[in-house]
Amino acid sequence: MSRPTIVFVFSREGTDTSTRYGGFARRLVKSGNFPEADVKTVALENLIYHVSYDKTSVIDARTGFDLGDAQFVYLKSWSGLADEAVALAHYLFAKGVPFADMLAHGRGSSKLVTLFKQWAAGNRIPQTLYCHNQEIIFETRAIDLLGERFIMKDVYGTKGQNNYLVTFDEAKQILEEEKNKDVNYLFQTYIPNDGDYRVGVYGGVPKFILKRISDQSSHLNNISMGGRGELLAAEAAPKRLLSLAKRAASASELQFAGVDIIQNKHTKKWYILEVNQGSQIVTGAYASVNSTLFNDGLRLLLRQNMKRRRSKPRKIIGRRAIAILPELNIESVVAKIDTGAYSSTLHAVNIHVEKKGAAEELVFDIIPGEFIQTKSSKTETHRVRDFYTQKVRSSNGHIQVRYTIKTKISLDNIRFMASITLSDRSAMGYPLLIGRKLLRSRFIVNVELNEQNEIDWKY
Structure with missing residues (x-):
């Protein structure tokens, strides 16, 4: 019978003797009464997050160990890398791996956390790679999974900023030029498309549907980056689109959300790109229509809550x-x-x-x-x-x-x-x-x- 594996997670890599890294587990084992188990110490900055609909993993680049194969994971510290810890916690929870502390299974604010939430809910997302220590992605050649040209975007980016369609060499050049900037990128498979959709889910109901189409000079469909928008009535939108938007908002625990969805123009498969917290409601394209529909959702949610407070089981x-x-x-x-x-x-x-x-x-x-x-x-x-x-x-x-x-x-x-x-x-x-x-x-x-x-x- 194989021994269980216990993993200790720290923010940054340290020495084997430092109590802020490898020395922590060493002292626990030495103190006695430690469980019969193999012990590993890993750093959040060295974890390669690979998330896709079909296959997802979180692997320590130093050892090649997938944390989903552990029997217990203790997130000892995640200072400065909170979203990496939250994404890991969602991965472990979905894989059924016990971990501590549950505080890490929080909300998070990055695109990385959103992707893991969507994956855990069974929603289709683009194949994505991320590592805080970005050079590891290239050193291990993990980036080759994404094809010759792929998307490189700021894990905290908005409105299409710091979002590129690149080759391996172009991505390396951007990292070199921006090495002194506080920007971390995730890397995704490029989805060939004829535009994407921003769906406003208000009060849990898809109400605002905006189809966004690139001006052909860029891969981006964002209106803020030159794309054009076409407003669709909910009854005219594809039912699959509305169903996905509702599920995506629910997976991110948002009653009011802006969900970005794209369809592969060749395979016709739908993908969740991002889920935002009700962004650009009063400032974006068709703001007056969007605001009115948002208010409809607000009134609907208010009525439902009031009805629930008044209603009594019959x-x-x-x-x-x-x-x-x-x-x-x-x-x-x-x-x-x-x-x-x-x-x-x-x-x-x-x-x-x-x-x-x-x-x-x-x-x-x-x-x-x-x-x-x-x-x-x-x-x-x-x-x-x-x-x-x-x-x-x-x-x-x-x-x-x-x-x-x-x-x-x-x-x-x-x-x-x-x-x-x-x-x-x-x-x-x-x-x-x-x-x-x-x-x-x-x-x-x-x-x-x-x-x-x-x-x-x-x-």
Whole structure:
């Protein structure tokens, strides 16, 4: 049996004897009662952050060790490199690696943190490389992953400033010319495009949609850098665009956000570029329209919060209930009521995505059984286009891709639309789990409630 690995993280690289670097772990081991484990000490400034939709890693350039393979990580200090620590914490959390302290799992303010949040939520982002010690990116030739020409942009940049489309040699030259400037760059795969979109998500709803198109003299679509803007009505915008913008804002924990999204003109795949905290609302292009739509979102959020404060749950239910999902032809399904779970999950099998033309369809089977009855009493295959994916971390630390749909549900004679995640629950006692998001403002749960005139629950 291999020994676990414990990693100690400091801001800057030091000596093996310094208590601000390698000497810290040495003294802990020497003091006795230290866990039986391999010990590594790494510096945030030497970590290579590689984030993409398909493969993500945070590797110590000195040893080649991926911190996602550790059994425990202690972020001892991150002075001056807070966003690097926050990005690392989001990576570890998504990988299921225990770490301390949770204070590091904060918000952050850089593009690097945004990218890791979007990756953890299952959103597609451009392949990106970052290292605070920027020379390491070139010394290790990690930059070769991005192709002959790639994007080089300030990790804290705004309005297209310090944003370049470069070759390897051009990037090296820029770093040399700016070596005395306090600028750190991240490097991304260039996405060939016919423009990008800035979507204003206000009150959690995509409202302001601006298509931005380059003037052909630059790779940048930013209006502040010479691009032109075309205002789109929400009903005329691609549904996939609006869905992605909403998910991106939610992943960054923003109710008011400016989400930049781009589509590869060859593959037609969508990518989240950036998520900003409601930028250029009263000063950017179409400011008057943008401000009005922002106010609409503000009023919507205010009404929702006021309604939530006034609303009282209308019914009391026990820890099990019978639900009906008419759009899925489910006439009855036994549901477990679990206030410890946030979302709701329905048992389904053969869950996969199929291409149908330019659109994607989520395909899944509902199998009738002892606790779930369908109209046909046979296995039914369903296809839906209104769905989204997300990455979730199970209790054992494994990352899984889950699919969520919106469908009508009737629970104890209360009918409403609900977001329900699909998963194979064949090993679970009940085919439907109802979480607190669905219960909120609708039901009070009394675990001692005596269910009368119900089926034999068979504990």
